[in-house]
Amino acid sequence: MTRVGSPVDQDVRTAPWWSLPRVVDQRVVVLAWASFIVEVVLIGTGGLVRLTASGLGCPTWPKCTADSLVSTPEMGVHGIIEFGNRLLTFVLVVVAIAMFLLVVRMRRTRPELFWLAFAQGAAIPVQAVIGGLSVLTNLNPYVVGLHFVVSTGLTAVTATLVYRAMNGPRTAVRLVPAWYSGVVRGTIAAVVVTVLVGILTTGSGPHAGADEAVDGGRLHRTGLDPAILQHVHAVPAYVLFALTLVLVVGAVRLRLSSKWALVLLIVEFVQIAVGLTQARTGLPVGLVGTHMVLAGLLVGAVTVLTLSTRGTAGRQAVREPLRADA
Numbered sequence: 523m524t525r526v527g528s529p530v531d532q533d534v535r536t537a538p539w540w541s542l543p544r545v546v547d548q549r550v551v552v553l554a555w556a557s558f559i560v561e562v563v564l565i566g567t568g569g570l571v572r573l574t575a576s577g578l579g580c581p582t583w584p585k586c587t588a589d590s591l592v593s594t595p596e597m598g599v600h601g602i603i604e605f606g607n608r609l610l611t612f613v614l615v616v617v618a619i620a621m622f623l624l625v626v627r628m629r630r631t632r633p634e635l636f637w638l639a640f641a642q643g644a645a646i647p648v649q650a651v652i653g654g655l656s657v658l659t660n661l662n663p664y665v666v667g668l669h670f671v672v673s674t675g676l677t678a679v680t681a682t683l684v685y686r687a688m689n690g691p692r693t694a695v696r697l698v699p700a701w702y703s704g705v706v707r708g709t710i711a712a713v714v715v716t717v718l719v720g721i722l723t724t725g726s727g728p729h730a731g732a733d734e735a736v737d738g739g740r741l742h743r744t745g746l747d748p749a750i751l752q753h754v755h756a757v758p759a760y761v762l763f764a765l766t767l768v769l770v771v772g773a774v775r776l777r778l779s780s781k782w783a784l785v786l787l788i789v790e791f792v793q794i795a796v797g798l799t800q801a802r803t804g805l806p807v808g809l810v811g812t813h814m815v816l817a818g819l820l821v822g823a824v825t826v827l828t829l830s831t832r833g834t835a836g837r838q839a840v841r842e843p844l845r846a847d848a
Contacts, residue, residue, distance in 0.1 A: 557618065564610055652668055726747065755797075770784055
């Protein structure tokens with residue numbers, strides 16, 4: 523059994539700044555935010571690689587070329603972009619390790635932070651393998667799509683990490699009525715379908731990720747009709763927008779906090795505007811990349827909205843095993 527909100531020992535409160543914390547401090551919050559930001563930036567740089575046809579800028583993996591770990595002048599700008607994206611992964615590794623070290627002493631008192639940080643770190647080699655497979659399979663759109671699925675999943679993990687670091691562990695208190703929770707679950711489902719269909723749509727479009735001449739003409743797409751998929755993609759997106767409107771109006775009428783529902787609604791509004799514009803202007807690279815980053819922010823926003831429907835114990839709350847005489 524555990525109890526939430528137990529007092530923290532005085533020596534823990536007065537521990538020097540360089541020691542690993544036993545409770546959440548500002549370092550934990552900053553690293554949690556850094557984890558989320560780096561994940562979103564990686565979505566953007568991954569999109570840049572694909573949209574600038576740099577997916578095979580480094581034609582081998584894990585090396586950039588058969589003879590060089592890094593990009594060479596012969597690889598040109600495509601090699602620089604692709605290697606730059608790989609290099610950013612090392613930034614994520616540093617952030618993930620630092621995050622894990624900061625919460626490792628809290629594995630019993632704040633287990634949710636420990637496991638979230640562990641999940642973030644464990645996903646990095648998985649992403650590396652998928653990235654390697656995407657190169658070895660000549661940017662197979664389904665493998666590339668899986669890469670994006672894992673990336674959006676990590677934005678949900680790191681968004682949860684930020685929320686828990688700032689607000690504390692979850693309590694049993696439900697802050698919204700049952701019907702509101704049901705609409706939130708429907709919103710989650712709509713986000714999942716919207717993102718997955720969006721990945722299929724992108725995998726069927728013109729941005730294959732590299733010049734066909736670079737790969738000897740072997741690049742391929744899903745074979746699905748992108749024009750039809752654009753309309754299919756719009757259906758769950760509009761359902762999501764409608765459900766979010768229900769959440770905003772419901773929160774106002776119930777006098778609940780509508781902050782995160784409004785944030786989600788704003789992200790969706792911008793996402794829809796960008797999506798409609800890119801579809802009508804021939805899928806320009808800048809708008810497609812923006813659409814991808816917004817997808818990551820969409821997942822992060824719906825994650826935090828879901829978490830906010832339950833009470834929290836506060837940043838300094840800890841969980842301690844009950845004593846035998848308690």
